[in-house]
Amino acid sequence: MSGQIAVGQSATSPSGSRSFRYEVVGLRQSDETDKTDYSIRSSASQFIIVPYNRMNQEMQRLTRLGAKIVSIQPLTSEAE
DSSP states (O other): EEEEEEEOOSSSSSSGGGEEEEEEEEOOOOOOOSSSOOOOOOOOOOEEEGGGGGGHHHHHHHHHOOOOEEEEEEEEEOOO
């Protein structure tokens, strides 16, 4: 299982500390991914952790890369 984290500014509101896990299929090498310093491997599923305040931007980025989001799950902290 591969994990990635999309980093962004966290807000001071409670929603700023919430994160979600995207399960993504269909990531493949393309003109857009060629701009990165690493290659994208084609696999069944990848999991990407995204802060609440970056969810929309990450969905748009994944769509441009040709990926399909199959599930979005909230991550809960055991400390809460």
